Each structure stands twice: as C-alpha cells, then as structure tokens.
Amino acid sequence: MSRFLGYFDWKRTDGLWFAVLLAAAFALPHFIENDYYINVLVLVFLYAGMASAWNIIGGMAGQFSLGHTAFVGIGAYTSTLLFNYVGVSPWLGMIAGGLLSMLMAALIAYPVFRMRGVFFAMATLAFGETVRILLMASRKYVDMPYGLSINYDPGFIRMVFEDRSSYAMLTGAFLIIVTIFAFGLSRSYIGSYLRAIRDSEEAAVASGIPMRKYKMIAFLISAFFTSIGGTLLAQYILYIEPSSVFSTAISIDLPLMALLGGIGTIAGPVIGAVIALPLRDILLETFGQSAPGLHLVIYGIALIVIVIVLPHGLLGGVKSIRERFVSRSHARSEREEPK
C-alpha cells in the first residue's frame, strides 16, 4: 500500500473534478423534474461507469475487449436469480455477480491473453456470444423462463426505488466509485505498468514488468465493475432477458464511449457517455418517425467520421489544439528573448 501511494502523482485540478462529479451525482438529480431527462441521466451514469470499467483493461492496458457484455449479463443474471429464487438482497447479489464475473474473466484470460490487437478483440467477441448461447441452451435443463422480471416492490434492501432520482444517485455513486478506482490505478505505478504494456509488450517485459500479472489485475477489476453495472441495469429496468443483457451492442457501446471521449484517460469514457447516449436519443427523436433504423444509420456514419477525424477522442482533439497553440506561443517568446 505504501508503494501504491508512494508513487502517487497528484495534480492540483483533481479535487475540482471530483467535486464536479460529486455534485453531478448527488445534487443534479434533485433539480431535474422531467422524468425523461432523469432517465437519460441514470443511463449516462450507468454507461459512463461501465465504460470506465472497460477502459481499465481496454484503454489503459490496451487489451481491446469486445466481450464485456458477458460480465454485464453475468452481473444482471446472478443478482436477479439470487433475488427471485433464493431471496438474497441485490446488494449482496451484486457482489456475488462481480465475483463470478472475476472467475469467468480469470478462466477466459488464459487463452485470450496470448493474443493481441484485433485477435484479442475477435476472441473476446466470441467469448461474449458463447456465454449467451450457453445460457440459452441451459434453459432446457433448469426451469427458467426466457425473460426474468423483478417485482416492483420499492425498498432500499431490495434495491428498487420509487423515484428515478434515487436511481440517479445510485448509479452516480457507482460511477464515482469506478472513477476513483480507475484514477487510483492510473496515477499509481500500476497505471504506468499498464501503459507500458499497451505501448509495447516486448519492451514492458524486457523492463521487468510482470506482464501477465498486471494484465490480469486490470482484467479482473474491469470485469468486477462491469458486472456491478449489469446488476444496476437489471434493478433499474426490472426485466432482463438473454438478448438484452448479453448483447454485442453493449460490448461495442462501452469501448465506443471510451474512444469518443479519449481512450485510456479517466475522463474520456465519462465524456463519451455524456455525448453518445443523448446523441442517439436526439437522433431517435428526430429521425425515428420517418423510417425505422434511420437514426442508427446516421449514428454509424457519425461514428466513422468521428473516429477518422478524432482518433484520440475529444480529449485528444482538445489536447492537440492546445499543444499547437502552446508551441506557437513558445516559438514567439523564444524569438523575442533568446536564451
């Protein structure tokens, strides 16, 4: 622990960002009256949290997973099954789901960590699909309906709330906890190790970084928090089915948000979620009436353009503009007073 904190790299603005996040999570929900906006807020918090969790393995460590829906689904199913059949509170079921996801992550890590780049992506994509198909096939042997609904019976212990602002605070708290974890990892030596692995596995190993161990740590933390997000999603929607929580669309959405904001950064996934979810909603509202699917056609095209124009996300774009500006003013000052 002392090693963990000893290398810690604090910046002056960290406290400010933390206060903004805290205000967004706990104060903002009280000021929004409109049900629709609060719904967007809940989903933004939830997806921002899960995208941040994905970002730990996908962004910081550069292991581009396209199978995170497996963890979302495991989280949603574990807590819901435990609650519906055994009566265990989702607060405990959430932890159980997280641990089960970590176990699955550890198992799948053995084969997939041998690959890199697109091949890692392909293998994890197949992993997400496999879990869904296995769940569907197992329904034959255990008596489980296709979809599972959670009784609407508000109560803190059952993690079901009457008003949406409570959900906003719950998911906001989730986002804050994930962000603190991601922040802690990123600014400690572990973050440096992960970035070294991302930039060059050979160089990282040659520098004496135990690559497998740190990739595994990142993957397990990522799986755990993604799974918690799955439980929260189930508790919010109160209905789950294999095709909704085990869906390649979720696996794509999480990295997409990280990429939009700025992959590998702490704020990136949050910014990405703040942009992507409302954007899709606005497109749906504007074009949804005219033809089914049109809003997603535009969304897909927008995605292509954004990725080509801003390969390092919005944060990367802002940074490159600032660097250009700074280097220009540097050049000017050097001309005026040569050292």
Next chain:
Amino acid sequence: MDTLIQLIISGALLGGVYALAALGLNLIFGVAKVINFAHGEFLMLGMYAGYWLMTLTGINPYYGAPFIAVAFFLLGAVFYLGIMRFTIYRPELTQVFVTLGLSIALQNLALMFWQADYRTIQTMPQGMSSLQLGGMHLPTDRVIAFGFAMVILIAVIIFLRKTFTGRAIEAVSQDLMAAQLMGINPQKIFVLTFGLGIAITGVAGGVLIPSFYAFPSVGTFFVLVAFVVVVLGGLGSVTGTIVGGLGLGIIETLGGYVAPDLKEALPFVLLILLLAIRPHGLLGIKGAEKETLK
C-alpha cells in the same frame, strides 16, 4: 456408418460455402492487414442482391452472379476510397471502430429499406430440390453453391499465382516496402483487393440466399463464422481458407448431430481455442497474427 458419411458430405457442402463467405475477409486481411468487422454486412447485402435479382427480374442468382460481382466490386472500391483509405496506416483500433460503425450503418440501412422480415427464394423447381446420390439426399442448392465456391476459390488462387496483377497483390501482402521499391503502387493494389474481396463476398451472399434466410442482422452470425474459417485455415492464405471452411463445416455438422443445443456455440469455442493454441492457423504463416502495416 451411412449416417457418418452423409454427415461428413453435408458438412463439406456447408464448408465450401463457408470458405467462399470467408475468402473476401482473408484476402483483405492478407493484403491490407485490416480485419473488416463489416464483412458480414457485405455478405448480407449480397444475399439481398440475390433475393431482389430473383424477385424483381426472375434472374436466378447463379446466372446473375457476374452482375452481382461487378456491382460489388464497385462497392468495394468505393468502400476503400471513401472510408478505409483514411485508416490504412492508422492504429488497429481506428480500423476496428470504423468498420464497426459501417456495420451498424449498413445493418440499419437494410432494416430501413427491407424491414426485419426473413426472406429467402426458391431457385429449384419442385421435385428438383434434392439430388440422390447412392442412397444419400443432397440439397441441390447446396451442391450448386459448393460448385460455385470451388470454382471461385480455384480461380482466385490461379489469379494470384499466375497473373501479373495477382502477383503484385501477393507481393504487397508479403512485404509492402519491398513491393513499393519494385514499382508497385500500393494504393491501386488496395483498391483492387477491396474490390475483389467485396465482389467475392457479394457473390457468396448471392449463392447463399437459396439455402439461408436473409435479414438485416444475418451478418453478425456470418462475420464470426468467417473469423473462425480464416483463423482455422490460416491468416492470409487462400488455400487455408478452403481447408478452414471445409473443416468448420464438417466439425459443425458432426457437432450438431452429437449435441444439437450447443451447435451454435461450437464455432465460437473453436475460435477461442484455436486463437489460443495455434493463432496462425493450419496453413498460415507463423507470426501473421502479429503483423500490421507499418
């Protein structure tokens, strides 16, 4: 014993089609080192092309294959010049997301125009839908599709090995820098490869439609199948694609007979295991899985 032979033969028939469906993906990967996540959507468009050709003009997709090929060659060239050109020397991540974005757009474009209906066509007149061969029943459509697949695969191999242009493509796939020093213009080769790869994929879709249903999200299934075929056979190897396709078809058919519930999961489990054990595939070049355009 008879059942086993029947299973292996129908597996091989299916596998031939799988090989054709995966060839375009492998060709593009081999030359431009891009994994096209929108590959399944191009196959889906090919299936619709076959469907509409038959429904609107009455031209059987087997005879219409040249038309589909030409149209999809142009589509592939546009795909490269309009989109992929900007990503070709970029990090893999950019390519993954650009092709994923295209896959979302194309899938919903199909949904917009043709709704989510399951569509298929009948190309064979009544009573001709299956062939009898020494006590075995083989679906005629599959046999024709298999024939198509083999002819195209062999033609591509001959094109790559014997013609000047084909060897230029091979050269770029082996070593971009050296190829450029020999006076090959890689941009031309990339346009040609994307055109050729997408044309083959379109024709594959066209001959698939009589035996599979076309619907907007059918590509997500086929793109994973194509990944498995490519990884099984070998990255960047056309001969490997044939081996991988036949292998997957036979494994899937046999597996489906033993455990019908898990048939769907079989290709994916196979993919994970293969990538872990032998990432360069049966006939691929060792280290191909680590290759990128630099």
